[in-house]
Amino acid sequence: MKLEHILLGVLASHPSTGYDLKKYLDTHGRFLRSNTQMSQVYRSLTAMEKQGWVAHTVDPRPGAQDAKTYRVTGEGATVLIDWLTGPYQPPSRFQDPELGARLSFAGFMSAEQVLHLLDVEIQTRQEEIARYRHRDRRENWSPTIPFDPELAESIGDRLHFMGASAIDAHVAAMIELRKDILDGKLSSRSLTAMPQHLVSADEDR
Secondary structure (H helix, E strand, C coil): CCHHHHHHHHHHHCCEEHHHHHHHHHCCCCCCCCCCCHHHHHHHHHHHHHCCCEEEEEECCCCCCCEEEEEECHHHHHHHHHHHHCCCCCCCCCCCCHHHHHHHCHHHCCHHHHHHHHHHHHHHHHHHHHHHCCCCCCCCCCCCCCCCHHHHHHHHHHHHHHHHHHHHHHHHHHHHHHHHHHCCCCCCCCHHHCCHHHHHHHHCC
């Protein structure tokens, strides 16, 4: 996942200025990417515009600097949809933001595509639990400086317990989300109800 993917998702949701995008990354998107600088946002927008993914209009502001409002182009919509619905390779850490970022822009996917994404995530994490939960975690310590093995082992056990609880909660939440979609408890948009330029982008895949 790249910064450009997040920016495309936001811009496809609503045209925005660079300032608006930075504000999103500092608030709603703070868990999708950390510590994004304004300079990074503008560099990405410049690169995306050169590639034809976004275009901007200038909004005159009397007494202040004119603002550039960016919008996603048809080509940019294709890039966004390709990322959202393309192959998902779960990262080694379930806490990494790739899944959350895609789900944040689930409105641009069909319910079936979201379910497939969840299926991949759930299966991967269940396999990891089965493989690593009861692994041999003993350490062959040979410290060369003062070292407290009992403290190290007890904290290691606590961290293992915390990690196990966290991934169990994550899997349970994904299973519940999947079930709620299947049961119709969550509203879902059909593909034909999407904005026409996004429909076209998905159909061209």
